[in-house]
Amino acid sequence: MSADARTDAKPSGRSSIRDPDNNRRALIAATLDTIAEIGITDTTVSKIIQRAGLSRGMIHLHFGGKNQLLAAAAKSFAEEYFTEMDKLVQQAGNDPESIVMAVVRADLGDVLMNERSTRIWHAFRGAANTNGSIALFSSTRDKRLRTTIHTAFKTIAKDYGDEDDSILARDATFGLLALLEGMWVDYLSNANEFSRDVATSIIRRFIKGLFPHHF
Amino acid sequence: MSADARTDAKPSGRSSIRDPDNNRRALIAATLDTIAEIGITDTTVSKIIQRAGLSRGMIHLHFGGKNQLLAAAAKSFAEEYFTEMDKLVQQAGNDPESIVMAVVRADLGDVLMNERSTRIWHAFRGAANTNGSIALFSSTRDKRLRTTIHTAFKTIAKDYGDEDDSILARDATFGLLALLEGMWVDYLSNANEFSRDVATSIIRRFIKGLFPHHF
Amino acid sequence: MSADARTDAKPSGRSSIRDPDNNRRALIAATLDTIAEIGITDTTVSKIIQRAGLSRGMIHLHFGGKNQLLAAAAKSFAEEYFTEMDKLVQQAGNDPESIVMAVVRADLGDVLMNERSTRIWHAFRGAANTNGSIALFSSTRDKRLRTTIHTAFKTIAKDYGDEDDSILARDATFGLLALLEGMWVDYLSNANEFSRDVATSIIRRFIKGLFPHHF
Amino acid sequence: MSADARTDAKPSGRSSIRDPDNNRRALIAATLDTIAEIGITDTTVSKIIQRAGLSRGMIHLHFGGKNQLLAAAAKSFAEEYFTEMDKLVQQAGNDPESIVMAVVRADLGDVLMNERSTRIWHAFRGAANTNGSIALFSSTRDKRLRTTIHTAFKTIAKDYGDEDDSILARDATFGLLALLEGMWVDYLSNANEFSRDVATSIIRRFIKGLFPHHF
DNA sequence: AATGAATGAGCTTTCATTCAT
DNA sequence: GATGAATGAAAGCTCATTCAT
Incomplete structure (x- = not known):
């Protein structure tokens, strides 16, 4: 719902490419999927970003670190x-x-x-x-x-x-x-x-x- | 029992020297204590041996590696x-x-x-x-x-x-x-x-x- | 060529920063030099990076491990x-x-x-x-x-x-x-x-x- | 030849069990076989004694160390x-x-x-x-x-x-x-x-x- | 905001060597 | 002479984090 709400609220040209909220959500989803698949011990930053298809630095940019991403997840x-x-x-x-x-x-x-x-x-x-x-x-x-x-x-x-x-x-x-x-x-x-x-x-x-x- | 037998035979300062079974047990106990205290993710070989007061190589000598020690624990x-x-x-x-x-x-x-x-x-x-x-x-x-x-x-x-x-x-x-x-x-x-x-x-x-x- | 371009742009103290290809080459050169000097058996990751003046992780970043670096060399x-x-x-x-x-x-x-x-x-x-x-x-x-x-x-x-x-x-x-x-x-x-x-x-x-x- | 010579020269009761020269030879043979099979870099003390069926300490007892065993081999x-x-x-x-x-x-x-x-x-x-x-x-x-x-x-x-x-x-x-x-x-x-x-x-x-x- | 090459502390593991038995 | 459990330095490798771009 909130995603739909954003769409017409801010029709920026490249909003789908650079969409911080969307990236946040994608990282959380990738984190949960990774934990479900290989367990929390083997869940690394590399595996999360690979699954999310996003860049390495984004985890720290949006969450401040891996542990905070886990908490957010x-x-x-x-x-x-x-x-x-x-x-x-x-x-x-x-x-x-x-x-x-x-x-x-x-x-x-x-x-x-x-x-x-x-x-x-x-x-x-x-x-x-x-x-x-x-x-x-x-x-x-x-x-x-x-x-x-x-x-x-x-x-x-x-x-x-x-x-x-x-x-x-x-x-x-x-x-x-x-x-x-x-x-x-x-x-x-x-x-x-x-x-x-x-x-x-x-x-x-x-x-x-x-x-x-x-x- | 074997521990008692040693007591009067040679009261060495280090109690676990040359008692493989005792060392095995000490490593397992240290592993369980460490997991209880700081969680399985943060349980490292270094922390286990430090708690057990034993040497680094003993984990691999007796168990073949960290994962096998965890399984034994x-x-x-x-x-x-x-x-x-x-x-x-x-x-x-x-x-x-x-x-x-x-x-x-x-x-x-x-x-x-x-x-x-x-x-x-x-x-x-x-x-x-x-x-x-x-x-x-x-x-x-x-x-x-x-x-x-x-x-x-x-x-x-x-x-x-x-x-x-x-x-x-x-x-x-x-x-x-x-x-x-x-x-x-x-x-x-x-x-x-x-x-x-x-x-x-x-x-x-x-x-x-x-x-x-x-x- | 890119090295020349960098020269007047920003004469950083460390010449190999942010030049992946150059770093790859430097690691290979350091590997070959080390092998020539002390033999393949004594050629360790530590000695290679020390000679190259690069960081430990770079070998695994660029080559995936020591053996692959040796093969590349x-x-x-x-x-x-x-x-x-x-x-x-x-x-x-x-x-x-x-x-x-x-x-x-x-x-x-x-x-x-x-x-x-x-x-x-x-x-x-x-x-x-x-x-x-x-x-x-x-x-x-x-x-x-x-x-x-x-x-x-x-x-x-x-x-x-x-x-x-x-x-x-x-x-x-x-x-x-x-x-x-x-x-x-x-x-x-x-x-x-x-x-x-x-x-x-x-x-x-x-x-x-x-x-x-x-x- | 020297082996044959020893046999009748010293017919000790348990000469074949505790036979220093025989053990020396066995270690050298095991070393050469191991090198032939897996290369000198992967030839470890453990692999040599395993192949020779002898004890760990014997290498140092007879040769003074691994390198000296290699030289003897x-x-x-x-x-x-x-x-x-x-x-x-x-x-x-x-x-x-x-x-x-x-x-x-x-x-x-x-x-x-x-x-x-x-x-x-x-x-x-x-x-x-x-x-x-x-x-x-x-x-x-x-x-x-x-x-x-x-x-x-x-x-x-x-x-x-x-x-x-x-x-x-x-x-x-x-x-x-x-x-x-x-x-x-x-x-x-x-x-x-x-x-x-x-x-x-x-x-x-x-x-x-x-x-x-x-x- | 986003990227990903680079970093290095710290991880698991290996191994020649030691030494009480 | 012989043993093998024990040691710990040093090996290869991982990984969260940083930062120039």
């Missing part, structure tokens, strides 16, 4: 994830049960969970321990999801007055996020054998165990 | 995990319910799940996509656990005749492993806030949802 | 040899007798046969057995010379109808090349005692033995 | 050459013409000139420029041959009184050695196409050119 990756997640959740309506299942379906769907994504995700997570700027966006996924899910579960939990609502909602949130995380790991290890339907059904079973009148 | 790490896990599971007795909970408690206990372990674990997982010899031992954890848990759940599932036993056991296994995996991720992201008790109770809740007469 | 050395040889042979005219003697004088002259050349030549030959890319240019010298000489001898041999022309020309070619090769070895072993005139006269004697009406 | 190689050459020349009788041709046939025969020998020979020659102790034995071949041939040619030259005897003999000696040297180079470059008979006949032709009444 991590940020961009997280943003892509949430752009898609938000879109799918908004289509689900206001029913908390629908929202929770929309999150599950989105997170396990092929747009968000695929070989490229799971590889990039775990590559960044492996690097996050010792790279603060990557960690920032690496943990973001959990935090934003957590709020959405927790809110939905809190509403649902009100129907189960027997026990403390907040603990039930907390446990459900914590458990669901752990399950989703575990599914990504499983997909990563074994994309061929992984079944999105089985995964969805298992998660639903587990949630239903906490909320027998729903799901 | 991954294997060793997996073995340590299972040695401890097996010990704790065997103490649990033969009751399938006890076995499952023993696995959960072991996997979430501080001997197996701690900052060092979770960092190393995720570092290896991040590298496993593009490094076959690391991947080998990286996936081992899941496979061996899976069998133990699945066997226990199959026994338990027989008491729930209403539905297909094998699907129930499969779902329980798949779900539990995903949950445990997710817990490690959660611990990794913020060890300070993580509560082993809460994690255990959440997992028990989820399992109880599938097997209401147990757990 | 072998090629360059062979080319220099033939450039000079061709020049001297062309000055000799079309008379086959003159051509043969021009080859002999060129090959034994101080431009082509000197301490540097003979050392480099034998260093490369010693390495050629196990280094294909060096072997390629190492054998070139023989093959190109062979054709030139053989053509000349075939013409001369026609005047000696008593025996098979082709065998006579073949023997003369084979023998002359072996003699020249042997002279380079002799020069290498003993540059001080070596006399270009004596060598030339000996070769002439031998050829005259085959072609008594010539030489 | 060069010496041994030269000695083997002359042992065989002397044997064949002595069988030739006292006729100077026979002696010269015996030298030629020996030097071009498969016992002395073969792939192993020519490779080793040229490897040592390539290294001789910068390694004095190798050079010593490298040049030996020429010097001893030179005397034998020169003596024979001086006798023959007396029959050609027209010109200065000593110059004729000198030229013949110089030329023959250069030719033989050239033949080894030719054999080295392509052993498959090389014909010992053609080489012998060419050399004979050239010599006959100087001494028409002989050969």
